[in-house]
Amino acid sequence: MRRHQVNEYGFWAIGLHWLIALLIFGLLGLGFIMRRTAIDPALQFSLYQWHKSVGLVVLGLAALNGLHWLAARHPAPVPTLGPIERRASLATHLALALLCLVVPVAGWTVASTTPLNIPTFFFELVVIPPLPLGRSEAGEDFWSLVHASTAYLLLALAALHVAAALYHHFVRHDEVLLRMLGRKGPQGGNVRLASPAPQPAPREGRKQ
Ligand code: HEM
Ligand code: HEM
Structure with missing residues (x-):
C-alpha cells in the first residue's frame, strides 16, 4: 500500500476522492432528473430510493475521508503555488469536504420531515430510521430548500x-492534478509536460 509522503497523496486519499467525486456527480444528475421530470411514479419511487441509498453511502465515505484527513500525514502544497492560491485552495477544499457532509444530512432531514412518511430502504436491504424530527409540510419545504441549495x-x-x-495541468504544467492521480513529478518542482528543458547554446568556435 502507498503511504503518505511529503509530496504525494496516499492510496486512501486518492481512492476516496475519486469515488466520492464520481458518486456526487451521479447524485446531482439523478436528483435533478427525479425531482424535475414527469416520470412513471413507480420509476420515480425507485429513483428516489437509489438517490437516498447512494447519498447515504456518500455521507459514510465523506465522514471516513474527514477522519482520514485528520489522522494521516498530509502532503504539503505544491511549491509553485503562491500564498493566495494556497489559501484559496485550502478554503475550497474545506468547503467541498464540509458540503459532502451537509448535503446528505440535509437530504436525510427531508426524508425525515416529509408528511408522506415514505421509508428509506437502503439498497432494499434495511430500512434507515428517520432522524428524530417532527413531520410537517413547512419542515419538508424548508429542508428541501436547504438540500437543493x-x-x-x-x-x-x-x-x-x-x-x-x-x-x-494544462496551463501551469505543475503537479497539482498528477498528485491526485497518484503520479508524481520531480520532487517539489514543475512537471513540464510538453516542452523539453532548454539546452545551453554551443559556444562559438568551439569544436564538439
Ligand atoms: C451528496 C449527496 C447528495 C446530493 C449531491 C444530492 C443532490 C440532490 C439534488 C440535486 C436534488 C434535486 C434538488 C432540486 O432540484 O430540487 C435532490 C433531491 C432530493 N434528495 Fe438528495 N442529494 C444527496 C443526498 C441525499 C440523501 C442522503 C438523501 C436522503 C437520505 C436525499 C434525499 C433527497 C430527496 C428526498 C430529494 C427530493 C427533495 C424534494 O422533493 O424537494 N439526498 N438531491
Ligand atoms: C464533487 C466532486 C469533488 C469533490 C467534492 C472534491 C473534493 C476535493 C477535496 C476535499 C480535496 C482536498 C483533498 C485533501 O487535501 O486531502 C480535493 C483535492 C483535489 N481535487 Fe477534488 N473534488 C471533486 C472533484 C474533482 C475533480 C473532477 C477533479 C479533476 C478534474 C479534482 C481534482 C482535484 C485535485 C487535483 C486535488 C488536489 C489539489 C491539491 O493538491 O492542491 N477534484 N478535492
Missing part, C-alpha cells in the same frame, strides 16, 4: 475546483 452550491464549487485542476 447546498447541493447546487456544491456543484458550483466543484466546477470551480475542476477548472482550477485543469488550469494547473
Whole structure:
C-alpha cells in the first residue's frame, strides 16, 4: 500500500476522492432528473430510493475521508503555488469536504420531515430510521430548500475546483492534478509536460 509522503497523496486519499467525486456527480444528475421530470411514479419511487441509498453511502465515505484527513500525514502544497492560491485552495477544499457532509444530512432531514412518511430502504436491504424530527409540510419545504441549495452550491464549487485542476495541468504544467492521480513529478518542482528543458547554446568556435 502507498503511504503518505511529503509530496504525494496516499492510496486512501486518492481512492476516496475519486469515488466520492464520481458518486456526487451521479447524485446531482439523478436528483435533478427525479425531482424535475414527469416520470412513471413507480420509476420515480425507485429513483428516489437509489438517490437516498447512494447519498447515504456518500455521507459514510465523506465522514471516513474527514477522519482520514485528520489522522494521516498530509502532503504539503505544491511549491509553485503562491500564498493566495494556497489559501484559496485550502478554503475550497474545506468547503467541498464540509458540503459532502451537509448535503446528505440535509437530504436525510427531508426524508425525515416529509408528511408522506415514505421509508428509506437502503439498497432494499434495511430500512434507515428517520432522524428524530417532527413531520410537517413547512419542515419538508424548508429542508428541501436547504438540500437543493447546498447541493447546487456544491456543484458550483466543484466546477470551480475542476477548472482550477485543469488550469494547473494544462496551463501551469505543475503537479497539482498528477498528485491526485497518484503520479508524481520531480520532487517539489514543475512537471513540464510538453516542452523539453532548454539546452545551453554551443559556444562559438568551439569544436564538439
Ligand atoms: C451528496 C449527496 C447528495 C446530493 C449531491 C444530492 C443532490 C440532490 C439534488 C440535486 C436534488 C434535486 C434538488 C432540486 O432540484 O430540487 C435532490 C433531491 C432530493 N434528495 Fe438528495 N442529494 C444527496 C443526498 C441525499 C440523501 C442522503 C438523501 C436522503 C437520505 C436525499 C434525499 C433527497 C430527496 C428526498 C430529494 C427530493 C427533495 C424534494 O422533493 O424537494 N439526498 N438531491
Ligand atoms: C464533487 C466532486 C469533488 C469533490 C467534492 C472534491 C473534493 C476535493 C477535496 C476535499 C480535496 C482536498 C483533498 C485533501 O487535501 O486531502 C480535493 C483535492 C483535489 N481535487 Fe477534488 N473534488 C471533486 C472533484 C474533482 C475533480 C473532477 C477533479 C479533476 C478534474 C479534482 C481534482 C482535484 C485535485 C487535483 C486535488 C488536489 C489539489 C491539491 O493538491 O492542491 N477534484 N478535492
